[in-house]
Amino acid sequence: MAALEEELTCSVCRDSFSQAHPLPCGHSFCPACIREAWIPQEERKGCFTCPQCQEEHGEVLCDCCPLQGEDGPSPMAVKTCLRCEVSLCADHLRPHLERPAFSSHLLVEPLGDLSQRRCPAHLEVFRYYCVDERVYVCGDCLLEGGHTLHKVKPLKKVEEDLKIILQNLLSKAEKKLKEGEKVLKEHENIDSVMADSLKQDNSQVERLDTDLQVQVKRLVLALKEITKKERQQIIERVQQDCVRVKDDMSQTVKIQHYLNLLLAETDPFLLIWAFQSDDTKLLADLNCPLFLPEPICMDRKHIIEDIESKYREFITATLRCLSELKKELCE
Ligand SMILES: [Zn+2]
Ligand SMILES: [Zn+2]
Numbered sequence: 001m002a003a004l005e006e007e008l009t010c011s012v013c014r015d016s017f018s019q020a021h022p023l024p025c026g027h028s029f030c031p032a033c034i035r036e037a038w039i040p041q042e043e044r045k046g047c048f049t050c051p052q053c054q055e056e057h058g059e060v061l062c063d064c065c066p067l068q069g070e071d072g073p074s075p076m077a078v079k080t081c082l083r084c085e086v087s088l089c090a091d092h093l094r095p096h097l098e099r100p101a102f103s104s105h106l107l108v109e110p111l112g113d114l115s116q117r118r119c120p121a122h123l124e125v126f127r128y129y130c131v132d133e134r135v136y137v138c139g140d141c142l143l144e145g146g147h148t149l150h151k152v153k154p155l156k157k158v159e160e161d162l163k164i165i166l167q168n169l170l171s172k173a174e175k176k177l178k179e180g181e182k183v184l185k186e187h188e189n190i191d192s193v194m195a196d197s198l199k200q201d202n203s204q205v206e207r208l209d210t211d212l213q214v215q216v217k218r219l220v221l222a223l224k225e226i227t228k229k230e231r232q233q234i235i236e237r238v239q240q241d242c243v244r245v246k247d248d249m250s251q252t253v254k255i256q257h258y259l260n261l262l263l264a265e266t267d268p269f270l271l272i273w274a275f276q277s278d279d280t281k282l283l284a285d286l287n288c289p290l291f292l293p294e295p296i297c298m299d300r301k302h303i304i305e306d307i308e309s310k311y312r313e314f315i316t317a318t319l320r321c322l323s324e325l326k327k328e329l330c331e
């Protein structure tokens with residue numbers, strides 16, 4: 001129980017975490033600290049070393065150089081060969097790099113303690129990985145047959161496979177970054193783009209102002225025309241009426257004149273003859289009443305119809321202006 005707890009406690013930040021991530025050396029780190037440790041720091045030159053081991057073991061010396069040479073202490077190892085199970089300085093490493101016989105030897109960063117890389121059952125260094133069980137496997141484990149039905153790969157092959165996967169993930173990350181840059185570039189000029197479109201919208205809205213003013217002027221003019229026309233019609237009618245009254249009056253003036261002549265006549269024979277031959281018509285003309293015009297009244301009902309039709313024209317034209325603006329703004 002205590003061991004499990006230790007395994008679930010990060011060696012760096014001492015946080016506990018739900019999924020164990022033990023390194024081959026047995027130390028566990030939380031995912032955040034693993035990432036942190038991998039980010040290259042100048043003195044480590046980008047090679048990952050377990051932060052805990054580095055603290056515990058310090059530097060690894062070459063196993064092939066004499067422990068205390070003439071030139072001082074043994075040089076530092078630059079690699080550890082997991083096949084030969086030795087750590088080598090640059091000089092002693094050279095055959096591993098140059099001779100084909102060593103090409104299958106797996107070289108790793110210098111390891112002070114190989115015990116964690118050894119199979120606890122066979123004491124042989126792990127050289128394989130069982131993909132199905134996710135465990136490291138040694139050559140003797142394979143001979144025992146426990147993994148016969150499993151997919152087992154040499155560590156080098158697993159490394160190659162993982163690196164292909166990592167390449168894919170890396171190109172995904174690069175694609176994502178490129179996408180982000182593209183999006184940012186697209187929105188770089190947002191200020192001037194918005195200023196341009198604001199200018200365009202404003203000029204269209206201002207044109208609405210002029211258009212509506214034209215419509216208002218047209219309506220006012222039409223309404224003035226209607227009321228003026230109405231009065232004009234009354235004037236014409238009254239003038240016609242007055243002409244008829246004048247006609248009646250001139251007829252009566254003629255009668256008045258004739259009556260005055262008769263009144264001045266001194267010959268009774270002539271007076272009687274003249275009066276009797278014409279009296280019926282004379283009386284009829286005088287009794288016919290004077291033409292009286294209708295009282296002046298403005299036809300408000302008719303004018304309201306005209307005004308309403310002008311209103312409708314105005315509203316239709318105004319709505320057309322507004323919908324044109326709407327169309328232009330949405331384009
Ligand atoms: Zn941590
Ligand atoms: Zn460690």
Ligand SMILES: [Zn+2]
Nearest residue numbers: 062065089092
């Ligand atoms: Zn050496």
Ligand SMILES: [Zn+2]
Nearest residue numbers: 081083084105
């Ligand atoms: Zn070797």
Ligand SMILES: [Zn+2]
Nearest residue numbers: 119122138141
């Ligand atoms: Zn084994």
Ligand SMILES: [Zn+2]
Nearest residue numbers: 130133147150
């Ligand atoms: Zn297996």
